Amino acid sequence: MSRWLPWAVGLVAAVLALGPALGRGYVLRYDMVFVPDLSLPTVLRGADGFPRAIPSDAVVAALSWVLPGGVVQSLALAAVFVVGAAGAARLMPSPAAAVVAGAAYVWNPFVAERLLLGQWAMLLGYAGLPWVVGAARGPLAGVVRSLVPAAVGGFSSVVLSALTAGPVALWGRGGLRRGGFLAAALAVVSLPWLVPALTAGAAGATTDPAGVAAFAPRADTPLGTAGSLFLLGGVWNAHAVPAGYGDPVAAALRLALCLAAVAGWAWWLYRDRPEFGPGLTAAAVLGFGVALLGATEPGRGALAWLIGLWPGFGPLRDGQLYVAPLALVQALGLGAVALWLSRPAVGAAAASGAGEAVRGTGERVSAAGRIAGAVAVAGLALLPVVALPGLLWGARGALAPVEYPRDWSAAQAAVAADDRPGAVLVLPWSAYRGIDWSGGPVVVLDPATRLFDRRTVWNDDLAVGTPDGGTVVVRGEDERAREAAGVLEPDPRTGLPESLDAAALAGLGVRYVAVSAPVDNRFWSDADGFSVVVEGPDMTLLEVLEAPINTEEADIPGLEVTCGLVTVGAIIWSVGRSGSSLGFQRTGVERRPGARKEIP
Template sequence: MSRWLPWAVGLVAAVLALGPALGPGYVLRYDMVFVPDLSLPTVLRGADGFPRAIPSDAVVAALSWVLPGDAVQSAALAAVFVVGAAGAARLMPSPAAAVVAGAAYVWNPFVAERLLLGQWAMLLGYAGLPWVVGAARGPLAGVVRSLIPAAVGGFSSVVLTALTAGPVALWGRGGLRRGGLLAGALVVVSLPWLVPALTAGAAGATTDPAGVEAFAPRADTPLGTAGSLFLLGGVWNAHAVPAGYGDPVAVALRLALCLAAVAGWAWWLYRDRPGFGPGLTAAAVLGFGVALLGATEPGRGVLAWLIGLWPGFGPLRDGQLYVAPLALVQALGLGAAALWLSRPAGGTADGPGDGGAGAAGRGAGEPGSSAEPGPAGPGGRRAHGVGRIAGVAAAAGLAVLPVVALPGLLWGAQGALAPAEYPRDWLAAQAAVAADDRPGAVLVLPWSAYRGIDWSGGPAVVLDPATRLFDRRTVWNDDLVVGTPDGGTVVVRGEDGLAREAAAVLGPDPRTGLPESLDAAGLAALGVRYVAVSAPVDNRFWSDVDGFSVVVEGPEMTLLEVLAGPINTEEADISGLEVTCGLVTVGAIIWSVARSGSSLGFQRTGVERRPGARKEIP
């Protein structure tokens, strides 16, 4: 039963947090865009710019061959909670501590705010962090197997995994060898996006230093930016803060939980000295320092200078992302607090054997147990039992406190994650383009990356789903416009070179995202065969212009075919090197699972004790 308990905790958390999002329909919010029948070849061919979404979109596209797109989305969102909770729980030495750690790891402001930003792929990598931490000091097969969530999560997940598990692997004797194995494994699982980034159009992509200001952490509690980051909040987007999170009572309770977690972590490190403890502590401190860089003017200057020096420093812009190791430390610290609360009356906390980790099967009083039997006689046994029940009850209350401190995550973030169905004219446009075997791209209008859509089930801003709806290259405005606290805006320039050429041909109105008229010849020269206008428009927009025919006309989508020709198409194809790299990654994962004789789901690490670990003696 205890083997499945952490998974059950994650499943309950998933149902409570996602609620209606697990039902039929598509949840569309910011970066979270799932569409029916996502095209795998189109995903793999990608576009100009850094191929961040290749791994996650490729997995979604592959699963969409056998499951409806909305079912794939529900499974992906639920996996964040189930995998994350089980991973944190398996690092704890007792069932009570495991439940508390698992619940705390998936129910906190970091998860809530990133979920409201739609960053499901990054959260899947976050869910895999405790698995990698547990495997980082072991054999290579276990390391590769534990990196499956990061491999699916893609670029941000791999960077976060390196920050979190790197110090764990490097700490102690043999650290260089373990660090080398981890680095090699990270490269292998990154090949599907790393090779296209180095060999294709992304090699010339740039990272706009303006993103440093746009993505800087901000105070979303009365405790200021540093305090908000310590509470695992502080995300750059004010619209991604769950309801009621900044209320004084909720902030006070959350602060108490975080302080108790840090105290519990320190106590557990002193008591059991888990092998991953010092390295994970270093990762949490380092990550918190990176997050704080963007909170000060000098720090933002340093980040902008680094990004200008080399675009590879671009991931440091979103500093709040790097409090993830601290989230794991706090979750395990709360689990340690539960361990302290559930210790036998008059004795010490349960040793690793009581939870099934470490020396499995050792009970109290057996050789090697860390606790002696309770007082002899019926009275002593009764007191021991009452004390244990009280401790378990206290631990159960501790597991519920993260939910009490963050009710804004309940039931689809209180309606913010509501599913919707795609309009019929959208599906008709998708089918019409799919039926045409002639090459050519689809230009998506309005000329804005993010927009509000009134059929999405709520007033949510989302990356235009039309950018992923079609089974061919799409051209869209990948510039990101972010509001600033003073009422201004910061424009983070996109990376797609073809999009910049299209903007010069269109000359769109910044207010509406639509051009005054369409230039069919200019679009044909760019290789555009279709224009998809994913918004209600007046038909005068195209009726006064020659060179187009209407393919689909509806209240939510208009599809125009470019008749001016010839279409200057230069369809990018998947190179043999990219196919080989993808096969290497998949093969390495299959090998790691077969080599260990178990799957990711049934692996258990428990607590690795460092030499000289202190034993409690009553």
């Protein structure tokens, strides 16, 4: 197999899927927030609550020292497709199967929906899954190296890697030793977020069980919730479903593809017995079971009970995440179908020992079979795209880059120029905004929460609309935000306070107030103790004139920095140990003892 073929498949998929999103500017959507000059010290200091932005934001901030933030974002998004496709492709034993598997792994509803939800860091971990699967039964250095994408992705990525690679490592003789290697590798790459999570800042953090109902999988096709999950869709947010995906025709085509993939996987397990096969099958079944938990009332009750018991079960509430191992199984299964279609025809081999007349007929049959197989494989590689056209070209425009307005840049510069301590309070009091800088509204986590080189205080409650018109509010984790809400008493319809109290804000340690959306109500005009630093149509920055108290900004914890350095050191060791870079490393599939011999 050509060394570069798997990477080329991923690159083509990246360009087709992202299209305009790779252009100049920043793609902002739901959880995907990239800003110019993201501050590394601010990311490392973090806020109260679980360190979800570590280490992905820290890596982005570090790269932003040498590259523009928009370029860093383009590289991160493209990496999801290139690394994912290459990883799936290298697990297949033939070029035809590799192309099909690579394309199927990065072009499916799971990737599309999570991308539309802006979860690029988690998708980076998803892209690394086939690499971890390929390495899970090998030496420790290989396992650590394969976990680089998960190390960058953070918590969700590591959880997905553990779920997918755990059964692969544990299956069969020597499982405990391999499981130990995997556990050690996962622990090492988790240090940057695990230690902050366990230390004082997040030790008292809770997970609101209301999130179980809010983030449970939902039916996004006519096949119901279980069917939607089997098709690798079913994300909780109706606005993260690609255009046209729920149509009956598209769903039927997707169903046929998934069924063929599962059949192909079963055939490949029977024929070649890839050593990771049984473990990956177990991981897919386990993950699908976890995803299904949220689809039933008793399952949701059990999840809420578990989360109430221990907040560490919180990640289980977004159940659709756990169909990721099934996505890998389906991709490899579709690759196996291509393998079956491209294997030598029966007629050719049978005719080789026969007479001339029979041999001539056999060769004709063989040629026809070869051509038909090649045509079928080419079609198979394109079918995932045809079944999911909503992902094409920036998800049909949903992923469009924008430039930050000038008043945002001015506010960022003004705060950066001020050496005095104090936090930035972000209003309106809501985590998400409907920014319309590109002409159409796009819902995104307020970028002002990342814009400034100091602590920001914002409403980290998550409001999720329900089909009956209601709203489920999942309580945030930042205690300082709870205190600020008590001071502000914002109007629940607008997120704006009736007035501002400079003394109260100073008491909270607030130096600036950023109003990061156009508002009709100039609530600050009658308030004393403020000066307007920046005023524009999209951003108003107010300075609290009263000296803030309680401004002590947490130092960058030495222990956490040390943990990050340990992780980086372990990754460098793993790369050096293997004697190669992170480039192409063929693990492939060796036919296992006992594999079925192909009958010619």
